[in-house]
Amino acid sequence: MYSIKTLMMILMLVLSLAACGDAQHESDSRVDAQDEPHQGSHEANEDDSHEGHAEVEGRTHIEPETQQALGIVTEQAGPVVMAELVTAYGHIRTNTDQVTHISARFDGEIKQVHVAVGDRVETGQLLLDIESNESLNRYTMVASVSGLVTQRDANVGEQTNGGELLVITDLSSVWVDLEIFPSDREQIALGMPVSLRAGDMSTIHTGTIAMMLPQAQRNQAVIARVVLDNSNGRLIPGTWVSADIRTGEYEVPLAVRREALQSFRDATVVYVRDGDDFQARVLELGRQSGDWAEVLSGLAPGTRYVTENSYIVKADLEKSGASHNH
Template sequence: MKRLTGRALLVSCVAIGMIAPLQLTWAAGGNEAEAVAEPEKGPHRGRMLRDGDFALELSIFETGVPPEFRVWLTDGGKPIAPEAVDLSVTLTRLGDKKDVIQFRPQDDFLRGDMEIYEPHSFVVTVVARYAGNTHSWEYDNFEGRTRIADDVADAMGIGTAKAGGATLVQRVPAFGRIIADTNAEQRVFARFDGVITRIHVGLGQVVNKGDALVTIESNESLKPYTLRASLSGEVVALPANVGEVTAGRSLLTLLNPEALLAELEVFPTDLKRLKPGKTVLLNAEGETIKGVIAHIPRTLNVMQAASVRVAINGDTASLRAGQFIKGELEVDRFEVPLAVKRSGLQGFRDFTVVYAKVGQQYEVRMLELGREAGEWVEILGGLEPGTEYVTDNSYVIKADIEKSGASHDH
């Protein structure tokens, strides 16, 4: 078997803290590395394989049909009838998966019986039997592939995961503010106007229902009476002072901090997709808090948006009434049998790809994408379930492959 110089095996190493591709090739009949030469092309733009006078041109043909092998044969430069040659081609892909292709005569060439699916990256083994002789060749046809040692990958933060099923949750964004729930806020007024003789609490103080708040001497009876808390909560406003007259104003405000809601402004285009009870992710100054849709109003405000109320499930201790907040409201949820993280997606030629990892080698997988939601993308084709793929810092793999010049070659 002739081992031919093919596309360089892509090997990566560390050089001054950077990954640099090394290109190694082996010439037929020798063990020393030598410069990569472009393979000889035939009249059909295929690769020429020669053994003495016998020669064949192996081409991936994809005009109007899925990619397939077609082979033209000559002996001493003269065409050979395709039915006179018994030919097989084996493609050994990353992970040692083998595609064995048989051929049948058609017109003046042999036509392969299998689609050559992407990526076109494999070791090609060709065996041809003609006139009692066996001719064989083997060469590398790699694209979108590189090798990075595990310790280097760890140092560069390259993370991986196994491709599998996922729950995709579609959400719509909205902005709003934190408000007090019904009966969660009490503004305290004097029953009878008079002079404030004592204030029993301080700003920020937590009180229980029934605790004394303010004592007032009535203008009518000249007798003192005490206002008490009608709910447990925190004193969040205290504009009154001892010696002042009440004058019909609010003397203090109590708020139950555990009874806060988020009120998000949602426009009609998204409103029809919402349902009570669906989950909401709230973000307040970088902190994520979970909630559920509690109420969807049937009226719009002056901004032509609906003020959707969200019950907060998490700890509200860090929240303040009136605080601005961002929310993401669930509109749909579905299970898919295969999905990948969007962080792993990269562009390769005209494809969207992820990089599959086998041992210390990485190789593109061209994807057929489905629905997207949050961090996940549904995969309809191009990736086998259980494949380990790059999720974090996939751009490092892309850059290494681009430096290697692993282009598409038929």
């Protein structure tokens, strides 16, 4: 049996241990209460940090050898003189100043025809043999110019009867007639430079406004005429063209090439180069003209960005993002 003194000592020890446990629990509770707002503040800071860099999306690494093999080209963003342009449409026409109509010097019977429509002839080349009705002498007709035979109204045995026998067209230069509508008419003047695309639209031809025809068409457009060199014969009369007429220019402090722009994660971006890393940089764009787009925000002057084959960087970023998501 325990004595009363021993029982009292055991009771005091139990009470003492219980008190220590309560104190420790209160201390732990205070620590938890302090930690909870601190943890919430840290999460908020992470969110704020992410929002602060929302304009930068995506990063990928491409080795220099791979960049060269894929044709990835970069240049620095900076100020650009942009053109004020009026877009017009029209078609290529034969330059009638270079069309030659051929008739017989003396009426008679056509004895021989040496050319056909589509033939290329040179100056001095034999065209026709004709027997004169008056002298019954046979004479020849030769080409006075070089060009293509575009019309023939002469066959063996026929009489010339003062008519037009052949048409030779020199296509070494052609006209481009552009339709200028009333809303643009005041901006267009003689001598303004013009960039034109015809046919496959890949080749750019340049010229100037040489003439404004004085009469409006049925659609109320007036014709602005451009004379183009066609020594290579690639510009075919009748082909439709689009043209940009340069009516003025202005300088912007920062611009990028429009071919560099890509759509990425619902934004318009360029891919900036940082060493051998590439990042998608979200841009706010202003005016666009020709090959250039004005940058209002999202890019610093002097930043090097991808100008050629940017779609390759985009594909690599999208592939990297897909792998990361899995």
